[in-house]
Structures are given as C-alpha cells and as structure tokens.
Amino acid sequence: MTARPHPVPVLAVLAALAALTFLVLLPLAALFAEVLDQGIGRALAAFNDPESRAAIRLTALVAAISVPVNTIGGLAAAWCIARFHFAGRGMLLTFIELPLSVSPVISGLVWVLLFGAQGWFAPVLERLGVQVIFATPGLVLATLFVTFPFVVRQLVPLMVAQGREEEEAALTLGAGGWRMFWHVTLPNVRWALLQGVLLLNARAMGEFGAVSVVSGRIRGQTLTMPLQIEALYNDFQAPAAFAMAGLLALLALVTLGARAMLEWQTRRAVDAQVTPA
Amino acid sequence: MKGSFVRPNPLPGFGPAFGLTLTWVSLIVLIPLAALVVRPWSLGIAGVLASLGSPRVLAALELSFGASLGAAAINVPLGLLVAWVLVRGRFPGRQLADALVDLPFALPTAVAGIALTTLYAPNGWIGRLFAPFGVELAYAVPxxxxxxxxxxxxxVVRTVQPVLMDLPADVEEAAATLGARPPQILVRVVLPAILPALLTGFAMAFARAVGEYGSVIFIAGNMPGLTEIAPLLIVIRLEQFDYSGAAVLALAMLALSFTMLAAVNLVQQLLARRGG
Amino acid sequence: MRMQICAKAVAAALLLAITIGGRPAAAQDSLLNVSYDPTRELYREVNRAFPAVWQSQTGRSITVNASHGGSGAQARAVLDGLQADVVTLALASDIDALAARGLVAKGWQARLPEQSTPYTSTIVFLVRSGNPKAIRDWPDLVRPGVRVITPNPKTSGGARWNYLAALGWALRQPGGDEASGEAYLRRLFAQVPVLDTGARGATNTFVQRGLGDVLLAWENEALLAREELGAGKFEIVYPSVSVLAEPPVAVVDAVADKRGSRAAAEAYLRFLYSPDGQDIAARHYFRPRDPVVAARYADRFPPLPTFGIDLFGGWAQAQARHFADGGVFDRITAPAK
Structure with missing residues (x-):
C-alpha cells in the first residue's frame, strides 16, 4: 500500500510527452487555432444556422438511445462472462469485441444489406411504410453496432479481477439477487461502468464512417454533427466546419476531464476505505 | 437454458442475463454480420476469388494490413513508454497527459483526419518543416x-496501464536495490509481467488500424495501388452498385480481424491458465 | 421475466427511434432533391426560390430538402431507398442505373427539353495565380514536374467528365486513336498525387492544402472557387477544346408516385428551365440553355469548342469501357508489377 514509485528517467518522461505532443496535442491545437483564426464571434454564429442546430439535436437523440441500450446490454453480458463459466464463453466475448475491429464502413454496410431497398427486410419495411436506412433508425443502428463493446470491455477485466466472493457473501447474508446487484456489484464497478459509458457516448456522438454510409445526407434531417462538419467543409464554409469540429473536440475534452475526475474520486474513496483498516 | 453447459454457481441471474445478452448480440451484431457473410456467395466461389485476386484489391489489402502492422508495432514501445511514464513518473501535468491519451478514442475520426491533415500537409505546421527536403507526410504512406x-x-496504453499499476512497485524497488538500472528493470522485471496486456494492446491497435476510415481518407492520397486503403475500396465498390464486390472485401477483412482477435483471446487464456 | 422487461425496454427504444425519425414526411408539403457535389450553392438558392412559385401556382406551401454527395454515391443511396422525389446528378449514366432498377421510367431523358439537362458546364483548368507552370492546354498537363489534381473517376461524376475531356482531346489529335488516348491518360494519371473521392474534396485539396499545380474542374466549380476562396489567388485556363458536360435531372417515378409528390416534383424541374431558374443557374456559374439568359451572362462564359458524350459512344458504352471494374481506368492505374 505504501508503494513509493521510484523516479523515472527524465529522458523517458520527455520522450513520452513529445510523442503525445506530436500525435495528440498538436492536432488539437491546430484545430483550435483554426477556430480562433476566424474569431469567436464567427464561430458562435455558425451555431445559429438551423441545419447545424438540427445536426446537434440529431446527434443528441442518437446518443440518448444508443447509450442506455448498449449500457444495459453490456452490463448483462459482463455479468454472464465475468461471473459464470459456460460453453462458448470465449466465443461470445470475441463476438462482442468484433465491432471494435470491424471497419466503420462495414458497420454501415451491414445495415444497408439488411434494411436497404435491396436488403433482406425491404419487403417488410415497405409494407409497414417504415424507413430505416437514410433515417434516424438507421443512424441509431449503425451507432449501436459501432459502440457495442465499450461497456463490456471496461467491465469484464475488472469484474474478473475482483472475483465473486463479495457477491457470494452478500447472498449468504440473505440479500436477494437485485439487492446484491445494486449494493455490491454495481458499486464495485461504478467507476469502470461510468468510464465505459463516457467513452460510449463520445464515440456515439463522434462516429463518422458508419453513419456516413446510412445517412443519405439530407440537410437538416439526417446529418449528424460529424457529417455536418464534412458538409460544411465541402460547402467552402471552413470556419463553420472548424467551429463545429471544435465543439466536438471540446466535448471529447470534457468527457476526458470527467473521466479523470471520476478516477481521482474513486481512488480517494478507496484510500479512505483502506487507510483506517 | 441453464442446462449443463454452464458450470454450477451460487450466483443468480445467469438465465435472464444470458438471454438478454444473446438477444442483444444477435440483433445488433450477429444478424447484420450474417447478411455480410451470405452476400458475397451470389458471385460463386470463382467470382469471389477473382474479386479478391485483382492487383488493386491485393495492393489495398497489403497497404491496410502492412501499414496497420507497422503502426501497431510502433504503438507497442510507444504505448509502453507512455504507460510506464504515466504510472511511475511524477511530473507536473501528469494527469493532463493521462487524460490526453484517450483523445483519439473520444475525438471523432473525421475531426482527427481534418486536424492531422491540417498539421501534416505541405503547408501545415509540421509538413512545412519537411516539405523543403522533399519529404511528403500527408498524401503518402507516412x-x-x-x-x-x-x-x-x-x-496499448490503456491495456498496459492497469497491469503496470497492479504490478507491485516493491518488486521494481527490490531490483533497483540489487543494483539493476531502469532499462534492466524494464526488460527483466516489468516486461514479462505485462506481456499478455501488451499482446492485447497490439492486437487491438492493429485491428482498429485495419478498419480505420474517417481519419485516413483525409490524409491518404487515395491513389489506387499506392495509397488506397481497403475500407476506401469497399466504399468505392459500394458506390459502383457492386454490393457483392464490397461484401467480398468486407468479409475478407472481417475474417482476418476475427482470426486475429480469436487468436489473441486464445493466447490470453493459455497465459492465464499457465499463470493461475 | 426481468429479461423480458429489459428486452421490452430495448424494443421500446428502437420503436421510439422509428417513430421519431422513421416516418416519411407527409406528402405534398416537401420534396427531396438528391444532387451531386458542386451544386450545393445552386440548389440552396433554387430551393429558396421555388416555394414562392409553387405557392402562386397552387396556393400550397412546400419545402425542398437537399442532399449532396458524389454523384455515384447519391444514385446508390436512391437505389438503396433514399426517398428522393427528384434527382439532379452529374451524369446520365447514374440516372440510367436508377432506370435499370425501375425507379425511373425508361426513356426519362426525352421527358424534358434538352435531353433533361437544364444547364451545362464544361471542364477547365484552375491554376495558381500567374500560372507559374505555364499551363495552357492538355499536353502541358503531362510535362514533367506538373502535378495534376483530379478526383477519382470511380466515385466522382466530375472526375469522369475530366477523364473524358482529356481522352477526347487525345482522340482528336492527328493520328489519335484508342491506344494513343490510353497512353495519354496513363501519363496524365501518373502526375496525380491525390485522388479525392469527390469534386469538392479535390477542390479543397488544391485550394486549402496547396497541393498540385493544376486542378481539373467543372467550369462552375472553378469559377466558384476563384470567387469564393481566393480573389487573385487563382486563374482559370480554358483549354483549346473540352467536353460539353450535361448534368441531367429526372423525377424519381417510384418515389413520386408513392408519396404523391409528382406534380410538385415536375413543377420543380420545370422551374429549372424557366427564365428565373435559368438565371439562378447562370448566377451560380452553370451555362444556361435559355439564349436570352445566356446572352445576359455572355462575359462570364467564353465560347469554347466542345465535343459531347457521343464521341465515346454514349454513356452506357463509356461507362462500361472506361470506368467499370477491369476497365481502362483500372488498367492505367494498376500497380506496376
């Protein structure tokens, strides 16, 4: 518990920081420099455009649906995988992680193959008069696919490492299944879960490749924020495009800030628990 | 459902949770991927092989997988260095640097593509430094x-970091007391312990790189046979109404990725069994 | 049982998504125009002007939505079910593809005047101010050290016109034939450092990223780029001969009939041929068909000898021969072995 880290060579620190600067910090700085170049006023004016507002609303809607669905599903899957041994467990985990390594383009393509006018379910949709591809449902489905593994990936390693003793103890003490879940399981994974949800949300709002295949690019209707950025960029409205990109980057930074805060709080809580003991 | 395939366990909720999981996986991943697996065979086996064997496709696959292997190989030492510095180092701004690592996760790929191109194009902040020497960064393989x-x-950083954190620092300290220098500690003590995590990180970085689209198309030249990545070729085929051709290429990429992930999971399980 | 509750929650969320965004907008008060890349500014203005016309004709209000992207990609989206009432694309072959699947009636090109192309354009060169590489005509493009920016003919309609304009010049040279044309194209594409997927992407590469010495572009795109992006930074060079580019328009019959929007869709396309519509097109640098409007904007569009798509045997033949998989374009850009 009193592990005192010994010094890391200054050279190593500098090298790591240099790598982060060139890869991560400078692109971000370049982005914000472009925004500031145009002036804050013009950047803010970009958000008065009704099409840009529609894009922001649509992105929020897509995230508002994708996040809970994939969080609930992810919790259930993590419970199975981390707490039980069953045939095909590794297979299931591989399938769940598959979307991470599938090209976003493919993630969009599969929905077109299913629900497009030439797709498997085209006749059914036609009869119901429901539009999936090139409408909000298609955007939601593509986003669900892309953000599918985030929660599971955060939870499983942690839950495996924690073991199931605490939960078994809770049961022995007479807690019911849901009580155990709310009072033992969930608090134990709280931080990892939130971290997963934050990343899920960030990806849901920022996905480009997959939604670009299923969007149809109808202005003010099926353009999410990243697609709107591309549209503005191609409209010779670079200032507005960079303003919107800056907003998404800011969102990413807030996400990361919130994560760092969570991590710090959790560590403090853990330390507080541990020290008196 | 609970039959014999699950090992007996006092914990509740396997049935419902497993059912929900299967529904979720099937609806969002399996059924769509099934469509992808079935589609190409409308071409017939010969058609599939011909579609995959064209020089342009081979060049795109070679570029995608080659560049991704290279990038993952760069990411392993780089990521290890960053993770090690973040875990063991104490310097001002460490938490900021720690948070920045996740930016590529959180930043939309299109935004990343535009930002990187702005930076590395011949008239960008960094590209400008190299342009006089005839070195091209943007629109080329670099x-x-x-x-x-x-x-x-x-x-890589995020898979290695927690393991490094859990690695008792006193082991490293003991080694240091015994006169080992930091590089020796790293190679002899730290490296073996984090090998599985490093392997996972490598596989994830590789898999992500193979499929990457949004950021690459902005910065790649997209010249057939030279700087055209496989995902772009899928899009191009799609736009030519060549659904089966697009699905063939997608399926090939998927199969390669799936093999990769399955192999890593297997190695992981073997290492875990050996370790525990 | 809890599983069922969760499953129901998931289903409800999906249903919510469908009800919020999935229902096609009610008919007769909206149109969707699916168009290609460089018409963004043109149709923004057309879509603002048309509702007044429709209001005066019928007393009803209407909104026109627009979608822009690479011409081939847009046609693909319509094939996949994008509910376009009208398409205004870069090439006849993209609308032919819709006709082949029964979305647009066969013989669509004869339904409106001028083979259903209310405006035309051509392919010109955009060079940097002062024309430092002294680019005057097609042969200058393949001089050593000249870097040419053009988008990918596989994905961009404008790029196909670029390609055919270059090929047409080569074919019309003394002794020019298919072999010499192919040789010229091979040399031309060897000078291309970046193939963007769309015409707008190529313009951005040339203008914003400063890459290349010459951009092959639609005349309307080149004029727009010169006006919008770089007063005094770019010049337009008219080659000795170029292609007459005819971007066609059509009502998507299958969608218009289903949505009951045929009358509005047809009125919308007819508006493009009206003096007002022609004036908007000319203002946005497309060459109008109407001789009166053309005369008004004569100083903007210098006369240029052109050849049409018939030089290549029509779109169906040009498409199959040059741009299909394994076609001439694939051959000339195949990786050297």
Missing part, C-alpha cells in the same frame, strides 16, 4: 502511418 498510430495509441 501520413497514413501517423493517422493509424494516432488511432491505436490509447489501446
């Missing part, structure tokens, strides 16, 4: 590598 390293870095 640019693609930069984008892929960018995309993959957090995977």
């Amino acid at each position: 640019g693609i590598m930069v984008a892929l390293v960018f995309a993959g870095l957090p995977y």
Whole structure:
C-alpha cells in the first residue's frame, strides 16, 4: 500500500510527452487555432444556422438511445462472462469485441444489406411504410453496432479481477439477487461502468464512417454533427466546419476531464476505505 | 437454458442475463454480420476469388494490413513508454497527459483526419518543416502511418496501464536495490509481467488500424495501388452498385480481424491458465 | 421475466427511434432533391426560390430538402431507398442505373427539353495565380514536374467528365486513336498525387492544402472557387477544346408516385428551365440553355469548342469501357508489377 514509485528517467518522461505532443496535442491545437483564426464571434454564429442546430439535436437523440441500450446490454453480458463459466464463453466475448475491429464502413454496410431497398427486410419495411436506412433508425443502428463493446470491455477485466466472493457473501447474508446487484456489484464497478459509458457516448456522438454510409445526407434531417462538419467543409464554409469540429473536440475534452475526475474520486474513496483498516 | 453447459454457481441471474445478452448480440451484431457473410456467395466461389485476386484489391489489402502492422508495432514501445511514464513518473501535468491519451478514442475520426491533415500537409505546421527536403507526410504512406498510430495509441496504453499499476512497485524497488538500472528493470522485471496486456494492446491497435476510415481518407492520397486503403475500396465498390464486390472485401477483412482477435483471446487464456 | 422487461425496454427504444425519425414526411408539403457535389450553392438558392412559385401556382406551401454527395454515391443511396422525389446528378449514366432498377421510367431523358439537362458546364483548368507552370492546354498537363489534381473517376461524376475531356482531346489529335488516348491518360494519371473521392474534396485539396499545380474542374466549380476562396489567388485556363458536360435531372417515378409528390416534383424541374431558374443557374456559374439568359451572362462564359458524350459512344458504352471494374481506368492505374 505504501508503494513509493521510484523516479523515472527524465529522458523517458520527455520522450513520452513529445510523442503525445506530436500525435495528440498538436492536432488539437491546430484545430483550435483554426477556430480562433476566424474569431469567436464567427464561430458562435455558425451555431445559429438551423441545419447545424438540427445536426446537434440529431446527434443528441442518437446518443440518448444508443447509450442506455448498449449500457444495459453490456452490463448483462459482463455479468454472464465475468461471473459464470459456460460453453462458448470465449466465443461470445470475441463476438462482442468484433465491432471494435470491424471497419466503420462495414458497420454501415451491414445495415444497408439488411434494411436497404435491396436488403433482406425491404419487403417488410415497405409494407409497414417504415424507413430505416437514410433515417434516424438507421443512424441509431449503425451507432449501436459501432459502440457495442465499450461497456463490456471496461467491465469484464475488472469484474474478473475482483472475483465473486463479495457477491457470494452478500447472498449468504440473505440479500436477494437485485439487492446484491445494486449494493455490491454495481458499486464495485461504478467507476469502470461510468468510464465505459463516457467513452460510449463520445464515440456515439463522434462516429463518422458508419453513419456516413446510412445517412443519405439530407440537410437538416439526417446529418449528424460529424457529417455536418464534412458538409460544411465541402460547402467552402471552413470556419463553420472548424467551429463545429471544435465543439466536438471540446466535448471529447470534457468527457476526458470527467473521466479523470471520476478516477481521482474513486481512488480517494478507496484510500479512505483502506487507510483506517 | 441453464442446462449443463454452464458450470454450477451460487450466483443468480445467469438465465435472464444470458438471454438478454444473446438477444442483444444477435440483433445488433450477429444478424447484420450474417447478411455480410451470405452476400458475397451470389458471385460463386470463382467470382469471389477473382474479386479478391485483382492487383488493386491485393495492393489495398497489403497497404491496410502492412501499414496497420507497422503502426501497431510502433504503438507497442510507444504505448509502453507512455504507460510506464504515466504510472511511475511524477511530473507536473501528469494527469493532463493521462487524460490526453484517450483523445483519439473520444475525438471523432473525421475531426482527427481534418486536424492531422491540417498539421501534416505541405503547408501545415509540421509538413512545412519537411516539405523543403522533399519529404511528403500527408498524401503518402507516412501520413497514413501517423493517422493509424494516432488511432491505436490509447489501446496499448490503456491495456498496459492497469497491469503496470497492479504490478507491485516493491518488486521494481527490490531490483533497483540489487543494483539493476531502469532499462534492466524494464526488460527483466516489468516486461514479462505485462506481456499478455501488451499482446492485447497490439492486437487491438492493429485491428482498429485495419478498419480505420474517417481519419485516413483525409490524409491518404487515395491513389489506387499506392495509397488506397481497403475500407476506401469497399466504399468505392459500394458506390459502383457492386454490393457483392464490397461484401467480398468486407468479409475478407472481417475474417482476418476475427482470426486475429480469436487468436489473441486464445493466447490470453493459455497465459492465464499457465499463470493461475 | 426481468429479461423480458429489459428486452421490452430495448424494443421500446428502437420503436421510439422509428417513430421519431422513421416516418416519411407527409406528402405534398416537401420534396427531396438528391444532387451531386458542386451544386450545393445552386440548389440552396433554387430551393429558396421555388416555394414562392409553387405557392402562386397552387396556393400550397412546400419545402425542398437537399442532399449532396458524389454523384455515384447519391444514385446508390436512391437505389438503396433514399426517398428522393427528384434527382439532379452529374451524369446520365447514374440516372440510367436508377432506370435499370425501375425507379425511373425508361426513356426519362426525352421527358424534358434538352435531353433533361437544364444547364451545362464544361471542364477547365484552375491554376495558381500567374500560372507559374505555364499551363495552357492538355499536353502541358503531362510535362514533367506538373502535378495534376483530379478526383477519382470511380466515385466522382466530375472526375469522369475530366477523364473524358482529356481522352477526347487525345482522340482528336492527328493520328489519335484508342491506344494513343490510353497512353495519354496513363501519363496524365501518373502526375496525380491525390485522388479525392469527390469534386469538392479535390477542390479543397488544391485550394486549402496547396497541393498540385493544376486542378481539373467543372467550369462552375472553378469559377466558384476563384470567387469564393481566393480573389487573385487563382486563374482559370480554358483549354483549346473540352467536353460539353450535361448534368441531367429526372423525377424519381417510384418515389413520386408513392408519396404523391409528382406534380410538385415536375413543377420543380420545370422551374429549372424557366427564365428565373435559368438565371439562378447562370448566377451560380452553370451555362444556361435559355439564349436570352445566356446572352445576359455572355462575359462570364467564353465560347469554347466542345465535343459531347457521343464521341465515346454514349454513356452506357463509356461507362462500361472506361470506368467499370477491369476497365481502362483500372488498367492505367494498376500497380506496376
């Protein structure tokens, strides 16, 4: 518990920081420099455009649906995988992680193959008069696919490492299944879960490749924020495009800030628990 | 459902949770992927092989997988270095640097592509430094590598970091007391312990790089046979109404990725069994 | 049982998504125009002007939505079910593809005047101020050290016109034939450092990223780029001969009939041929068909000898021969072995 880290060579620190600067910090700085170049006023004016507002609303809607669905599903899957041994467990985990390594383009393509006018379910949709591809449902489905593994990936390693003793103890003490879940399981994974949800949300709002295949690019209707950025960029409205990109980057930074805060709080809580003991 | 395939366990909720999981996986991943697996065979086996064997497709696959391997290989030492510094180092701004690592996760790929191109194009802040020497970063393979390293870095750092954190520092300290120097500690003590995590990180970075689209198309030149990545070729085929051709290529990429992930999971299980 | 509750929650969320965004907008008060890349500014203005016309004709209000992207990609989206009432694309072959699947009636090109192309354009060169590489005509493009920016003919309609304009010049040279044309194209594409997927992407590469010495572009795109992006930074060079580019328009019959929007869709396309519509097109640098409007904007569009798509045997033949998989374009850009 009193592990005192010994010094890391200054050279190593500098090298790591240099790598982060060139890869991560400078692109971000370049982005914000472009925004500031145009002036804050013009950047803010970009958000008065009704099409840009529609894009922001649509992105929020897509995230508002994708996040809970994939969080609930992810919790259930993590419970199975981390707490039980069953045939095909590794297979299931591989399938769940598959979307991470599938090209976003493919993630969009599969929905077109299913629900497009030439797709498997085209006749059914036609009869119901429901539009999936090139409408909000298609955007939601593509986003669900892309953000599918985030929660599971955060939870499983942690839950495996924690073991199931605490939960078994809770049961022995007479807690019911849901009580155990709310009072033992969930608090134990709280931080990892939130971290997963934050990343899920960030990806849901920022996905480009997959939604670009299923969007149809109808202005003010099926353009999410990243697609709107591309549209503005191609409209010779670079200032507005960079303003919107800056907003998404800011969102990413807030996400990361919130994560760092969570991590710090959790560590403090853990330390507080541990020290008196 | 609970039959014999699950090992007996006092914990509740396997049935419902497993049912929900299967529904979720099937609806969102399995059924769509099934469509992808079935589609190409309308071409017939010969058609599939011909579609995969064209020089342009082979060049695109070679570029995608080659550049991704290269980027993942760069990401392993780089990510390890960053993770090690973040875990063991004490310097001002460490938490900021820690948070920045996840930026490629959180930043929309299109935004990343535009930002990286702005930076590395011949008239960008960094590209400008290299342009006088005739070195091209953007619109050439180096640019693609930069984008892929960018995309993959957090995977390596974030898989290695927790393991490094759990690694008792006193082991390293003991080694230091015994006169080992930091590089020796790293190679002899730290490296063996984090090998599985490093392997996972490598696989994830690689898999992500192979499929990366949004950030690469901005910075790659997209010239057939030279700087055209496989995902772009899928899009191109799609836009030519060549659904089966697009699905063939997608399926080939999927199969390669799936093999890769399955192999890593297997190695992981073997290592875990040996370790525990 | 809890599983069922969760499953129901998931289903409800999906249903919510469908009800919020999935229902096609009610008919007769909206149109969707699916168009290609460089018409963004043109149709923004057309879509603002048309509702007044429709209001005066019928007393009803209407909104026109627009979608822009690479011409081939847009046609693909319509094939996949994008509910376009009208398409205004870069090439006849993209609308032919819709006709082949029964979305647009066969013989669509004869339904409106001028083979259903209300405006035309051509392919010109955009060079940097002062024309430092002294680019005057097609042969200058393949001089050593000249870097040419053009988008990918596989994905961009404008790029196909670029390609055919270059090929047409080569074919019309003394002794020019298919072999010499192919040789010229091979040399031309060897000078191309970046193939963007769309015409707008190529313009951005040339203008914003400063890459290349010459951009092959639609005349309307080149004029727009010169006006919008770089007063005094770019010049337009008219080659000795170029292609007459005819971007066609059509009502998507299958969608218009289903949505009951045929009358509005047809009125919308007819508006493009009206003096007002022609004036908007000319203002946005497309060459109008109407001789009166053309005369008004004569100083903007210098006369240029052109050849049409018939030089290549029509779109169906040009498409199959040059741009299909394994076609001439694939051959000339195949990786050297």
